[in-house]
Amino acid sequence: MSWQDELRNGIRTAEQLAPLLHWTPEETARRAEIVERFPMLITPYYLSLVDTEDPDDPIGKMCIPSLAEFKEGGSFDTSGEADNTKLEGLQHKYAQTVLLLSTNQCAMYCRHCFRKRLVGLSEEELNKRVDEVVAYVREHREITNVLISGGDAFLNPNHILERYLRELTAIDHLDFIRFGSRTPVTLPERIYGDREFLDLFAKYAQQKSLWVVTQFNHPRELTEQTRQAVRALIERGVLVRNQTVLLRGVNDNGETLGTLLSGLTRMGVVPYYIFQCRPVTGVRERFQVPLGEGIRIVDNAKSRQNGFGKAVRYAMSHPRGKIEIVCQGAGGETLFKFHQSKDPADSARAFTVKLKPTDAWLDDGLQSGL
Numbered sequence: 001m002s003w004q005d006e007l008r009n010g011i012r013t014a015e016q017l018a019p020l021l022h023w024t025p026e027e028t029a030r031r032a033e034i035v036e037r038f039p040m041l042i043t044p045y046y047l048s049l050v051d052t053e054d055p056d057d058p059i060g061k062m063c064i065p066s067l068a069e070f071k072e073g074g075s076f077d078t079s080g081e082a083d084n085t086k087l088e089g090l091q092h093k094y095a096q097t098v099l100l101l102s103t104n105q106c107a108m109y110c111r112h113c114f115r116k117r118l119v120g121l122s123e124e125e126l127n128k129r130v131d132e133v134v135a136y137v138r139e140h141r142e143i144t145n146v147l148i149s150g151g152d153a154f155l156n157p158n159h160i161l162e163r164y165l166r167e168l169t170a171i172d173h174l175d176f177i178r179f180g181s182r183t184p185v186t187l188p189e190r191i192y193g194d195r196e197f198l199d200l201f202a203k204y205a206q207q208k209s210l211w212v213v214t215q216f217n218h219p220r221e222l223t224e225q226t227r228q229a230v231r232a233l234i235e236r237g238v239l240v241r242n243q244t245v246l247l248r249g250v251n252d253n254g255e256t257l258g259t260l261l262s263g264l265t266r267m268g269v270v271p272y273y274i275f276q277c278r279p280v281t282g283v284r285e286r287f288q289v290p291l292g293e294g295i296r297i298v299d300n301a302k303s304r305q306n307g308f309g310k311a312v313r314y315a316m317s318h319p320r321g322k323i324e325i326v327c328q329g330a331g332g333e334t335l336f337k338f339h340q341s342k343d344p345a346d347s348a349r350a351f352t353v354k355l356k357p358t359d360a361w362l363d364d365g366l367q368s369g370l
């Protein structure tokens with residue numbers, strides 16, 4: 001099946017899932033209400049990884065809508081994206097990096113997505129003017145890299161990807177270009193099955209360093225097809241890095257997370273960040289792990305790694321910057337350090353906060369250290 005057919009045949013309605021998951025008509029109707037609010041799309045490939053007989057299946061948890069998504073609380077913009085938007089769809093939070101919302105489409109709508117406000121829904125925040133983006137990057141010589149995100153950057157058609165590649169690789173002050181895509185995990189055919197796409201990346205990787213940042217969250221996502229996708233990128237000179245989200249019921253134990261990290265390094269994908277799940281509306285209640293517990297899980301997972309696996313950082317994307325969650329003392333005293341900061345005064349600053357066992361984010365109630 002081509003990747004376009006995979007997408008066309010994707011599961012989009014609660015009614016399609018109901019017979020597989022043995023939902024009653026009432027359960028199906030409730031799920032349909034959720035899908036109305038937060039769209040669902042599961043590729044046949046990704047669905048084949050789900051154990052449909054296990055209601056707590058970690059792979060299923062990432063793609064199957066749950067009634068917990070109705071829970072209020074949290075926010076739809078947990079890292080201040082609106083404040084960092086300089087042009088439609090272009091965010092400039094850190095001096096060296098711009099981030100582009102290039103599409104609202106994904107191959108799968110992850111139930112834990114932190115851009116739930118827009119994926120599969122609104123096109124309002126997207127960039128529709130490549131020329132404006134290119135002009136902005138040209139004018140701002142402090143920018144050394146562009147992250148093309150979304151949605152999923154690889155859901156853009158090849159001619160749009162080529163436009164970005166052609167224009168951005170020609171800008172001298174850029175060191176590299178990154179693409180944020182979960183297709184290696186959810187639709188690997190998009191990569192290994194599209195010769196034109198691979199030729200494009202092979203061509204432009206000769207001119208500028210190109211990176212794909214993806215998101216594997218569970219060892220069962222590391223399949224022969226994903227290996228094929230990653231290999232196809234690496235063979236074309238494209239570097240692949242992984243950002244995992246720490247998720248309750250998916251990878252919230254040292255053994256599972258450790259197996260994932262070592263599987264990634266074995267595949268040639270260096271794990272880069274383990275992100276604290278953000279307090280997003282419809283996500284927080286179902287997926288967040290408290291910070292103290294998160295530290296213990298990550299330490300346990302890292303203790304099972306070689307040097308590459310150990311280099312991963314446990315971090316949160318906070319409105320103030322990317323904050324590393326370093327370690328915790330017996331009384332809950334927790335050390336944090338700015339890894340990236342919006343305000344240069346915060347650069348590399350370390351601070352401590354005394355956390356309660358249930359604290360899962362540095363929000364207004366926990367500002368003492370910030």
Ligand code: SF4
Pocket residue numbers: 105106107108109110112113114115119150151152181182
């Ligand atoms: S692929 Fe990324 S942007 Fe798309 S739904 Fe999943 S987490 Fe969100």
